[in-house]
Amino acid sequence: MxxxxxxxxxxxxxxxxxxxxxxxxxxxxxxxxxxxxxxxxxxxxxxxxxxxxxxxxxxxxxxxxxxxxxxxxxxxxxWYEVLSRKMLDVLADVSPLVEYYSIDEMFFDASELPRVFGGSMREAALQLQQRMLQEVGVPVSIGIGESKTMAKLGSDTSKPFGVHTLHELTDKQRFDYLKSIPVGELCGVGRRSQAKLEQHRIFNCLDFIRADSKFIQNLLTIKGEALWYELQGESINKIATSRPPHKAISRGGSLGGKTAIAKQQHAWAVRNVERLIEAMDFHGVFARKFSLSLERPNDYGWGGHVVLSEPTNSFKLLCAVFREMLDRSDSRDKAISHMHLIAEKLSYRNEIQRTLFETTYSTHDGRPITESPIDQLATLKQQINQKVGRFAIRSGETLHLPEIYADETNDYDICDVQGKMCF
Amino acid sequence: MCQGIALSQCEIPESLIERYELSERIIRRGEGNIEFRFLLAERFPVLPLWHEGQFLILSWGNRNRHNKLPVSAWCSQESLEAGAWHHLRPREVFIPASFAWDRGVWYQVREGLKGVVVKDCDRKQHVYVLTQPATHYYEVMTRNNREPVMVGETI
Missing domain, CATH: 3.40.1170.60 (MutS, DNA mismatch repair protein, domain I)
Structure with a gap:
């Protein structure tokens, strides 16, 4: 090993x-x-x-x-992101490699902990836990293992406010520990996978590692096989300090209740376009394909997409694209409860040559929408919002959502916490 | 609307606990701190409030049909702004609260609620909780279409 x-x-x-x-x-x-x-x-x-x-x-x-x-x-x-970033800062102070897995979970290289805090790995982890409590105020559980899967198992099984150092276990302790954990507890083994495994009398993590790795691969693909190696103590999934490039970026969600009012539906589309462009700006990408997905209570949903000839992040163009799709969805007088905007066929901005001239997109009814390569108003809006705060400057078309803007907590959703590996 | 509030012990000066005999209102929720509860359902409902630097405990609303005050526990902000309470010379007050209770739901209040104090024909003071139309969020949370006006926040 x-x-x-x-x-x-x-x-x-x-x-x-x-x-x-x-x-x-x-x-x-x-x-x-x-x-x-x-x-x-x-x-x-x-x-x-x-x-x-x-x-x-x-x-x-x-x-x-x-x-x-x-x-x-x-x-x-x-507020949750403020504390999450503080936790990241504390970890980055004691570890050379930190992965921002989710808003409340982080993987890190633990090799330096005993040197930083002194004492054994367990004592060091306990001190890290105390430091997190003192500096951030949030209680945490910590697992240490040879792999990410083992480390996560360790923290999961030490909750609340516990520390589990699995890499220090003897073989017998390790087997007993793995035997005590149902295979469904493993991160990456969902209900379907669990059912498949149980059909083959694999009920706990010890059964899992005692099975043949190729058998597991056949059953659960190479992701399952990676889990098998990780449970054996071999680190397959490395600590990732940056997120892999997105294939698609999505913004949207609930409309805060359902609405059949066309002005409000358009206002939501424009607000979500603003959020989508903000996310595209953060990742430094343009997109060429844009999809709209609508959920209607007591009705079938609606989905549609538009593929543009040039990749873009133009507010004017995207507003026209999504408004046209909304019109095409025939949602007028039909209540919508959820709306999702998806940008695909992404290109990094520094990797494409953009045209110096205006480009035109024709809507479904033949109406031309012209996009200028330099949208001074959008640039100004972006600069002010970066400085003053999200939605400080926003499109007048979103004025039909006064209740949403009256409450600042609506300005921020979990997906707006950038840089984490998963939701 | 709001049918009760709870106030953390730290929100009330120790000397006032004795003066207003608040110890009988003490509740401990789980393992948390001591809190004082003020419920509309009590026989003689009262509310704590701060007015011009003074901590007071006054009758919550009015149940007496003969003292010329509205028979209610709440004052709608719309009616206040329309001048319907003008003849009673209402004064705005701050009702400190850690939690508020509405239709069986306890929810957190960051600072407190707004209220108005008016005097009845015997010059006795009564406090009414100021209310406004509920946001969608509040309505879903409590199933009530009116919510109290809170200080520094909207739910």
């Missing part, structure tokens, strides 16, 4: 609730549920609420019956 640096996995304990407790100490020790974008479902819960029997994704009207004393809090992703 090749010797590699021990990998750490740091996972915040009920992160959204912990983040709220940092700024509102009166939430400590009580059952707390954080509500999602609509105020309808519990998206995160404290251990006290979990102990009362409330599960994630439960609607609030059920949660309050299960736990009448629970306090519900509105989500604030902007």
């Amino acid at each position: 090749p010797i590699s640096s021990p990998i750490g996995h740091l996972d915040s304990d009920c992160f959204y609730v912990s983040a709220e407790r940092v700024r509102f100490p009166c939430l400590r020790g009580i059952p707390v549920g954080v509500l999602g974008n609509q105020g309808a479902c519990v998206i995160a819960k404290s251990y006290e609420l979990k102990a009362a029997g409330v599960k994630t994704r439960v609607p609030i009207w059920e949660a309050r019956k299960i736990c009448p004393e629970a306090v519900f809090v509105k989500r604030d992703f902007r």
Whole structure:
């Protein structure tokens, strides 16, 4: 088995609730549920609420019956990102390699921990945990292993506020540990994969590693085989310090309730175009293919796309493209509950030669939309928003959403936290 | 609307706890801090408030049909702005709250609620919670189409 640096996995304990407790100490020790974008479902819960029997994704009207004393809090992703970045800073201070896996999970090279903190790996991890609590205020669980899979298993099984150093286990301890974990707990083994494995009498992680690697590959593709090696202690999935290039970028989501009002539907499309362009700017890409997906309650959804001759990020052009698709969807007088805008066929801006002249896109009814290669207004808007804050300057066409703009927490969604590896 | 509030112990000066006999309102929610509860459903409902630097506890709304005050616990912001309360000379006050309760849902309040204080014909002061049309978020959360006017936030 090749010797590699021990990998750490740091996972915040009920992160959204912990983040709220940092700024509102009166939430400590009580059952707390954080509500999602609509105020309808519990998206995160404290251990006290979990102990009362409330599960994630439960609607609030059920949660309050299960736990009448629970306090519900509105989500604030902007604040959660502030704390998440602080956690990253602390980790980057003690580790040469850090992967921003998700808003509340990070992988890191743990080899330096004993030198930085002194003592054994376990003692060092405990000190890191304390430092995170003191400097950020968020309790975390830490797993250390030879691979990312083992490290994540370690943190998962040490929650809450625990430390598990799996790479220090003897073979017997390791086998006992793997035997105690159902195979469905593995990150990457979903319900279907679990069912497939159980058909072959593979119920726990020990059964998994005792199976033949090629058999696992046949059953779960090379991703399953990678898991097999990782559980054996071989690091296959390396710590990634930057995200692989996107194949597509999407923005959208719920419309904050359903709406059949055409002006509001267009306003949402324009707002989502602004968000989409912002994300494309962050990644430094233009796109050529744009898709629109609509969800209508009690009706079939609608999907359509447009492929342009030139890659672009032009606000004017994209507004025209999506408005035209919206018109084509025949959603007038039909309520829409969710809208998703997707940009595909991405090109890095420094890798393409753009035309120096105006380009024209013809809409479905033959109307020409002209795009200037230099859109001074869009550039100015981008500069002001970067300096003052998101949506400080926005299109007048989004004025039909006063309630959305009245509440600043709507300006930020979990997908707006840039740079993380997964949702 | 709002049918109750809870106030963390740290929000009330120790001396006032004795003066207003608040210890009988103490509740401990889970393992959390002590809090004081003020519910509309009480026989004589009251609310804490800060007005001109003074901490007061006043009757919450009015149930008496003969004292010329609106029989309600709430004052809609629209009616206040339209001048419907003008003859009562309402004064805006700050109702400190850590949590508020509406239709069985406790939710977090960052600072507190806005209210108005008016006097009845016996010059006794009453406090009404100021309300406004609920946002979509609040309505989904509580199933109520009115929400209290909060200080520094909208739910």
